[in-house]
Amino acid sequence: MAWLLLAGPAFTAAAQPQHALPESFEATYVLSMGPLSLAEMKRKLYKNEDGHYVFESYSKPIGYARWFTDSTLLEKTEWVYHEQHLRPLKYSYDRQSSDKERHVKLTFDWDKMRVTNTINNDPWSMDVPQGTLDKLLYHLAVMYDLERGDESLNYQVADGGTLKTYTFHKLAEETIETPLGRFKTVKLERPGSRDTILWCAKELNYLPVRIMQEEDGRKLVLKLKSIKGLPADTPNTTASIKP
Known part of the structure; x- marks a missing residue:
């Protein structure tokens, strides 16, 4: 996706830098x-x-x-x-x-x-x-x-x-169920005093759909509730759920 507007007709899209992130999106987690x-x-x-x-x-x-x-x-x-x-x-x-x-x-x-x-x-x-x-x-x-x-x-x-x-270390590739549907994800770990694991969905520009953090035996989990502005292969990703 091109990120810079054409400055004039003499410029072409091929001359513009290409980036891997969308220009805008919104994601809500619980x-x-x-x-x-x-x-x-x-x-x-x-x-x-x-x-x-x-x-x-x-x-x-x-x-x-x-x-x-x-x-x-x-x-x-x-x-x-x-x-x-x-x-x-x-x-x-x-x-x-x-x-x-x-x-x-x-x-x-x-x-x-x-x-x-x-x-x-x-x-x-x-x-x-x-x-x-x-x-x-x-x-x-x-x-x-x-x-x-x-x-x-x-x-x-x-x-x-x-x-x-x-x-971040890549642990595996997993397909996981979420409230918004099934996603193929890359599972990453960031070790430390609070171990953090991310499941990043390929269909959503690798947006994390689940994040888990563990410290002193307590597990906190962040789950995707709704999204807007990201591509997806499944129509379920346009939905949202109540916490």
Whole structure:
């Protein structure tokens, strides 16, 4: 899919860079632990008025969890394509509740190869290597690299004031049942203090349709509830379910 508009009749589609991600989509997930639905997360990809891409994730408690918290989380990353890779420009993290707030902003200066990290209005900066991502954009980078057939899923991520390496290992290819139908998926694992497993659907540009995270014996599962703007081989993917 071409991502740049033709500047004039002298340009052809063949001369434009080709990318593997859709220009926009929207996906909604439900987070559960056992039989309990705890939160809803909505992720959107779109272009802003500057022509940059924005990927955002908004989470809020639902069901039983609303008795214990009113905390909401909004993450946004503004980014562009650079030499066929995803390059972050700005990242923001805003967690709000009735008793506590936390606000984080990252601004990338690629001329100086530095990122400025501002936490609750207290800024500082550090050097970053070429290809560094923020901790939301790497989710899109996994989709992007799988779609292009890239087997090396290693990412340098500016996270918590340090540079971390996130590595995904391919475990298997599985066809799984979801509330929106059956999907052929690539099963990935990111080991760590919280082991994370993703099932990325080939029919949906490798969007994760299920994410499982385990820590201290507790399993949290994120399941796709609805999607809009992504291709699919099955008509069931245009549906949605109630949590």
